[in-house]
Amino acid sequence: MNKELLTEILATFKKTQGYIEKDNRLFIETKKEIVPALLKYFKDKSFDRLAMVSCVDRINENKLEIIYILTSFCLDNPLNIILKIKISRNEPELDTVIPIFENAEPYEREIHELFGVDFIGHPRLTPLFLEREYEIPPFRKDFDMRKYSEELFDSVPFVGDEK
Amino acid sequence: MDRNKISKWLKGPAKMGHKYSLSAIYFCTGCGIIEVPPVITARWDAERFGVIPVASPRQANLFLITGYVSLKTLKAIIRTYEQMPDPKYVVGFGSCPINGGMYWDSYNTIKHLDKYIPVDGWIAGCMPRPEAIFIGVTHLWTLIDKDMAKGYVKYREKYESYRKNQEQILGKLEWKPLYPIRRRK
Amino acid sequence: MRELELYFGPQHLGMVGNFSITLSVEGDKIVNAASNPGYLHRGFEKLMEYRTWSQNFPLVCRINVIEPDSMEMVYAMAVEKLANIEVPERAEFIRSIYLELARIGSHLFGLWAYANMLGFDTVAQWAMYHRDIILDLFEELTGARVYHIYINPGGVRRDFPKGFKEKIVKTLHSIGGCVPDYNNTFFENRLFYERAHRIGAISQEEAIKYGAVGQPLRATGIAHDIRKVEPYAVYDKVEFDVPIRENGDAHSRILIVRDEMIESVHMIFKLLDMMPEGEVWNRTPNPFKWNIPEGECYVRVESSRGELGLYLVSDGGDKPYRAHFRTPSYTHGLVILEKVLRGANISDVGNIMISLYVIAPEIDR
């Protein structure tokens, strides 16, 4: 059944590769233009739950990889679809998927904050977790956390006991 | 009540009042919070030591910092601390506020809490067991008895340095200074 | 009427965890609500990239304070999957028992928070006491009260101590003996019904639309449980029911919590009977020179609050390249809570939030 689904997807959508791993995981790699169409297609195929949106910084390829994981509310359908797209690391931009899956909102906000990806059409890209502003978004690979925290926190002096 | 205690009550009732009535506010600042509910409920019952949680910082005199402090929480902690009436005691809870603990290299948690507000006592451990919390409380009693829990006095005296440290981490603070700041030339 | 800005949290007795909600209030009615997380953000997933595969075990369990064990489990499962490690059967049984005990403990904590919120002080104290005697079991098994770090890749750290089985049975019986008391004072109390009925209700369509998991989903009548849908450990070998309710309100969610605890107790008894003898740990390579082959995986388990997932990427090195936890409270706290609070009464904020089982450290990570 999973194989049929995969062949159908590959036939319907161009520029798409995919493979099935054991334990019911279907990986699909695609381009960012057809993400909304693909997500809508899956939603109609009863993969109606967006488990999460994630992001991986592939610094060697100079790309950011956005990952959508879709599962189903059906009780007899353990298949998870892992949808991967690569976007440019220098000008990361992507259409929001909130019209399709409403619970993508905080995930996109988080990725905007931690990876610096702009989601076009997102209603509130305000800071979610962070208090300070960072030059490089902190979850990117070129952000050196240890150096940063050392510089920031160790430069604060102890309040001495002397008068 | 033994004679010693009675004479202490007669000598300094206010001090004894502070000692045996510790109204705690606890921020759920981190993992440490998970041991606070057992401590205040049936199994360990901190109320027999006079420790009772209250809802508003205005009514509290014991501030439990229960774990690592992220930058956003630090702001709230400073505000809460400044709202508490004197005398007030702060107890750092767990390894994280002492020196960063497990999160020593995180970009969002501070390492030494006592750089930003004065801390009267530490309870080490990740996480401290309920017994350790009680030892912390009795230790705080000793400190109060010997007039050594004077963090709030230090805060008043060194307010400029504390405020400077706070602003170095958090940027410009949007509330007015608690004590007047003398500008040095 | 004048609108008031009200900050619910972070310092608030009705708040579990360091979380804040900004409420716009007209009289007692909430017009608008905005969740404001981030008070507990430590950058866990970034920290994990700086630590080796086995150093991460003490770290992951600290993401969720209430139930650290499912966090260990999901990370161990992901590592085992990436590194192709087999787990002995006895270890799988021990893991299941351990996770179910943790589930009961977590639910009792939730019960404490909820009862405390409504003012059922007595029940709250009992629940916390009973959680504490479960923590005693953990202490004997693992040496720690809260953070156990008991699950290792390839099994568990050590076997059951002598006489531990009987101890589990005895403890669970003593807690089970109090279930009628709980029912009388809390679950079947008319006032609990009055306070929780039709509060924070979400319909089945809304639950699907917003991607609810766990009790909020099961309270609307969908028996979705990862232990059934995609069994891990030995959940495919043991029979159990997934309790569901129809109303989708706080009352149904809390009753589901009770039913799940009872179901877990029965399951532990069955698992203890079925437990085989044998090894509990397939040794893994030296943790300092342990490289895991390149790859990525998504694993999920059913924690006490719903589906807990982990997307783990390895680049062939000795450290994870990227980890991302899909925590159940994330959607509950940031999407559903905001929607449900709109139009609710101000006295029900904590009621709704705790019945949705929103746990702040899980959201912030």
Add this chain to the structure above:
Amino acid sequence: MIMIIEVVKIIVLPLIALIIGIFLMGLARMITARIHWRYGPPITQPLIDMVKFFDQRGISHGFIFDFGIILSLAGSIVLVLFIPFCKIAPLSNSGGLLVILYLMLITPLGIALSSGASGNPNASIGISRKFMLALGYEVPFILIILTIMKSYNSLSLIDIVNVQQAGTWSIISSLPLFLTGVAYFLILPAILGVRPFDMTTAPQEISSGPKVEYSGKYLALLSIEHALTLYIGLTLFVNLFLGGSANFILFFIKILIVFIIGLFINAVFPRFRIEQALKYLWGIPTLLALAGLILTMII
């Protein structure tokens, strides 16, 4: 000489009320702890708290804030003087039950003034709840007072107590008075502001409501007021329905029994929402009180 005794009575009675009130607060914490399977604090804990509060540096929020709390405390103290304690009631003859009815509104009013001036939104919500609650229990309370006045044909509490001392307790003397007594017992927690009706000061909902901005000495005054409220609610019940007493110990035991029964109810009940509280207060207690009044009128 009589003058001096009267003055001494006026000074001593509020002090006795305060001591009893603080003792009851300590007892409440102890007994609640035992119901919770805990050991609980020492019985002197409220006193220790109060000593601490008086030493703390309180924060005022302006003149109205100070004035309101003093007004409310003064209201409570005057009220104490109107209620007989072992037949000692310095002001009982000057107005009787009507004045008590009126004075009972002063206390929430003062707190409303005071905490309204603090400008905290939690306090304003708590105050609006407090007034709604007062509205809720005033209706049955007025009916109860009317029934008592009608059946004893007197406004003076001392007279009512004397009649009961001579005959039987009013709660078992006749059916209408029994109904009224039950109604009073049902609204007693609302008057005292304890568990099912502590939504005005719910710490888990509105950060202890009106109390939220009080600190130091102001909080101490508030706890004194709370102690007096406990004393007033209980003594009024004992005087009106349980026959009062000329004997101090008997009087105290009566107060204690009513209070401990209240505590048991307190321990197993959750907090009502305010509309549920109004629904309850205007339901059975009001109906019972109304039935009592009508029956008294007929008989």
